[in-house]
Amino acid sequence: MIVYFRPMRYKDELKKEAIIEATVKLVNEIGFVSSSVSKIAKEANVSPATIYIYYKNKEDLLVSTYVEIKKNLSIALLKDFNPNLPIRDILQALWLNMFDYTSKRANHFKFAEQFSSSPFAGLVNKNEVEKSFEPVISILKKGIEQKIIKDVHLDILAAFIFFPIYTLSNSRLCESIKLEKETIETAFTLAWDAIKL
Amino acid sequence: MIVYFRPMRYKDELKKEAIIEATVKLVNEIGFVSSSVSKIAKEANVSPATIYIYYKNKEDLLVSTYVEIKKNLSIALLKDFNPNLPIRDILQALWLNMFDYTSKRANHFKFAEQFSSSPFAGLVNKNEVEKSFEPVISILKKGIEQKIIKDVHLDILAAFIFFPIYTLSNSRLCESIKLEKETIETAFTLAWDAIKL
């Protein structure tokens, strides 16, 4: 059996990856506003024109990068997901996975943050993104049915069980906290107290 | 006693006000990235050059606008603040004040959101801003002392007692919720459960 070496294909994947990484890095370093296509191109070691081979325009580049990050986040979040554990344990695992992601991929997380508070956020296909988080929603619903979790709107639950993570992970807002395991577990206690019946 | 009529001063204030309102409005409508000085000038009915009389540069304009908004927010937040009430009641009042502000001045709130997730956020004098929120912090500390509130880092408390408000106020994240008084009070119950001992 002969396996042919296909440099083009290989190169392609590398280029697209490089462009996304450059986008994330730059937005992380100099911000959304100052991150121009040509700067991104330079950072990725490609020509500005090359970016337009992979993405329709700047908007497409940013939105695609965001969606990519969100997908990775959902994968990280659901690592070792076991729906048969007690609900509290499941949620705590999710919570720890999330912090793991936000600390390891801090720049991805920061990109997503800037993106989602910009008007670009309106352009993402929400359904597609939310689909990845479906298992989590199921857990919350099950908790409500089993009278373990308060019977309130899912968005309200999310505001207490997930969004505090963003705040706590955001070094700008929370400079003083060291995110050690103990601290995170303490914080989770508050989250759980908020939503549990 | 003679009181001089000072029309210029008055005019100045009007212009400064107009520039800030234009900034907020534009950032709200077309986003941080697209809001240029000349567009802001046009929206405020002044010359671009005029903006540079009141602000050192664009950065100064944006930062000043943010600080202004934060001050207004703290004023709104502390309306009818009565430190002698039970802690829960104080916090619930703050919570309701906050929603009142975020719904009445939605564009100010959105501006602050975009701003604070951008690298510009690093440029604000945090002490100055936080000073306005001092009374709130005092309340939390008192609650901890009185063993009413959990003894955890203030940033963690804030993550549960304040930041969920941002999430719930953000129409992009929470399209489905109608922010009626009842809903807000329900949500506050979760916040209180999170931090109370």
Added chain:
Amino acid sequence: MIVYFRPMRYKDELKKEAIIEATVKLVNEIGFVSSSVSKIAKEANVSPATIYIYYKNKEDLLVSTYVEIKKNLSIALLKDFNPNLPIRDILQALWLNMFDYTSKRANHFKFAEQFSSSPFAGLVNKNEVEKSFEPVISILKKGIEQKIIKDVHLDILAAFIFFPIYTLSNSRLCESIKLEKETIETAFTLAWDAIKL
């Protein structure tokens, strides 16, 4: 009496003039297709940005330049216009004026030619341009009434009494002819024979 020196005003007029002349010169030298805004700016010794103070965009610049040229043409054409002379004499005078213009302002003429065979041509307000040529049309109509000129559609008359001038003035199409007065008068004889009854 004091006359104030107003450099700004003066400069303005000069700049606009310089931009138009640069546009005409460049289109004349390197053609419509290659004449970019930045090249025009360089030729006019202004910044590209300056052009956008005087014109909304490139299209506006080109169309305005064309309209300007057409107006100048109509003025040149109608020099010493005397409606009381015999119709043939009037038309011959127009004919000679036209050649005078196309030879003295050859580059303006060439610009107009390139412009009017481009899709931009569809953008000019035809009424505005044609208004300037009203006296000529009146003469033709009068000639028809007086049974001196053939009673055919005005566009057909124009095709024989005016457009041949373009051809004969175009050095690309007619390299071999020297446009001396005698030659032009000979050519006019053909034009007159075409339209006269």
Added chain:
Amino acid sequence: MIVYFRPMRYKDELKKEAIIEATVKLVNEIGFVSSSVSKIAKEANVSPATIYIYYKNKEDLLVSTYVEIKKNLSIALLKDFNPNLPIRDILQALWLNMFDYTSKRANHFKFAEQFSSSPFAGLVNKNEVEKSFEPVISILKKGIEQKIIKDVHLDILAAFIFFPIYTLSNSRLCESIKLEKETIETAFTLAWDAIKL
């Protein structure tokens, strides 16, 4: 004798044809200025690189397309050419053939028009193009010898017997005329009156 089947050759011609048709169509639709190689390639359903197999560069593509059109025009023009008819009849036949072509292949005609008023026009081998029109020139010369046509420079004759056709065929200049057979014959009368002795 063996005849090889040469499908490639056939294919080639098809591609070349497609490229030329795409060029004409695009120039016709979006104009000379906006017609880029890659747009032409897309219109012709080939890769941009393919165009460079058939043509040296963009200039070559445009010039070749023009020459091709001119050749087709001369063929159409000389259809049923019969040098033994009376000169007037020959010229009228040419005139009608021309209108037939300009109406049936309006986009080809428009392309030629844009091309010939651009500086590209200087790049065509005039001799090669004019050779095709040799029979027409012969007729004019014969007419001069026979004292049927005025003894003036051929370019002047052309300006009256041919170029008015361009004007009348140009929908931009002559929107109001319907080019019915009767109208064309009327117009020809003027052309003939212009050049006849």
Added chain:
DNA sequence: GATGAATGAGTGTTCATTCAT
């Protein structure tokens, strides 16, 4: 204080062309 004109440097995007496959 207030401005419109002015601009060099930058924006996002497309260009004509090449090259490895």
Added chain:
DNA sequence: CATGAATGAACACTCATTCAT
């Protein structure tokens, strides 16, 4: 022969900022 990927240079246009008035 045919191509999609790639690109530096250029495109039309806007930017933040300054300056003479």
